[in-house]
Amino acid sequence: MARHTGGPAHNMIYYYLRRLYRLVFALAYSRTQFKLFLGASLGDINQRMLTLASEADYFAGFVRPVPIQAPFGKSVLVVAPHQDDEAIGCGGALCLQTQTGSAAAIVMLQDGADGFETTGMTRSQLTELRNEESRQAAKAAGLTEPPIFLDHASLSDSLAAASEQVRAIIAGRKVDAVFVPFILDAHPDHRWANIILAEALKNITWNVRVLGYEVWGMCIPNVVLVIDTAIEEKRKMLDCFKWANTAVDYTNSTIGLNMFHSRMLGSGLCRYAERFFEIPRQEYIGLVERTRASAASSAAAEAATNSQARN
Numbered sequence: 397m398a399r400h401t402g403g404p405a406h407n408m409i410y411y412y413l414r415r416l417y418r419l420v421f422a423l424a425y426s427r428t429q430f431k432l433f434l435g436a437s438l439g440d441i442n443q444r445m446l447t448l449a450s451e452a453d454y455f456a457g458f459v460r461p462v463p464i465q466a467p468f469g470k471s472v473l474v475v476a477p478h479q480d481d482e483a484i485g486c487g488g489a490l491c492l493q494t495q496t497g498s499a500a501a502i503v504m505l506q507d508g509a510d511g512f513e514t515t516g517m518t519r520s521q522l523t524e525l526r527n528e529e530s531r532q533a534a535k536a537a538g539l540t541e542p543p544i545f546l547d548h549a550s551l552s553d554s555l556a557a558a559s560e561q562v563r564a565i566i567a568g569r570k571v572d573a574v575f576v577p578f579i580l581d582a583h584p585d586h587r588w589a590n591i592i593l594a595e596a597l598k599n600i601t602w603n604v605r606v607l608g609y610e611v612w613g614m615c616i617p618n619v620v621l622v623i624d625t626a627i628e629e630k631r632k633m634l635d636c637f638k639w640a641n642t643a644v645d646y647t648n649s650t651i652g653l654n655m656f657h658s659r660m661l662g663s664g665l666c667r668y669a670e671r672f673f674e675i676p677r678q679e680y681i682g683l684v685e686r687t688r689a690s691a692a693s694s695a696a697a698e699a700a701t702n703s704q705a706r707n
């Protein structure tokens with residue numbers, strides 16, 4: 397609730413002070429805070445604790461997201477593990493990128509057909525159904541080319557092949573910004589997508605912005621994007637995924653999440669927002685390696701505890 401203490405001039409000053417606080421201070425401080433945070437926190441916190449902290453927005457007190465705008469680069473690539481992740485996580489960003497006339501592409505890593513046995517379809521029939529929905533969504537986002545479908549049945553078994561395919565796409569398209577699921581996302585395929593991307597980026601010589609998007613949970617947001625002018629296109633993209641939407645209403649839940657994130661900016665400044673965890677290429681590669689090592693040691697500790705409990 398607002399406190400009325402003065403006339404229009406006072407309100408105007410208050411408004412600008414609030415904007416200054418929300419935008420300018422954020423710009424001034426968040427980069428250094430972010431670096432400190434990367435160095436001190438992500439390196440040695442147990443992965444499970446880090447994931448819990450991220451889900452609970454624990455970092456909101458000291459990582460203040462900076463507003464970003466399209467275009468995000470001359471050539472953007474969205475790395476999507478499954479058909480629908482590209483719309484849920486960064487559909488708004490993708491639509492805004494194409495609205496500026498800048499290049500954008502999608503690479504789909506997995507065939508999206510896990511659990512096909514219960515559907516009455518073959519694995520390849522389910523893949524084709526979901527790929528077609530993804531083609532329609534790409535059109536709705538204003539992309540001139542369909543997504544590039546790699547159709548791997550298992551990402552963990554396809555690390556070498558998939559990372560080489562992603563590297564070739566990044567090199568061929570001179571990609572300078574990549575969207576990928578947030579590194580601590582709850583779905584194992586989404587975490588594998590990060591390992592695949594990090595391997596690919598090791599063989600790229602230029603800097604690439606990496607932006608981690610939200611699908612199965614919250615990210616640690618250090619950048620925020622207003623998507624008010626792309627929300628209808630994003631809704632159209634989400635509606636294309638009829639198969640996934642029969643299990644979970646992703647259109648409704650995603651639009652709701654984007655509406656919730658509008659709180660990151662001042663009242664009247666934003667209705668819908670996407671949040672990302674942005675990190676440059678070199679730091680990203682290191683971070684993926686550290687979280688991989690942390691995941692491995694957490695898994696080993698868990699296995700030891702379980703075997704002790706059994707004995």
Ligand SMILES: [Zn+2]
Pocket residue numbers: 477478481583585586611
């Ligand atoms: Zn997914």
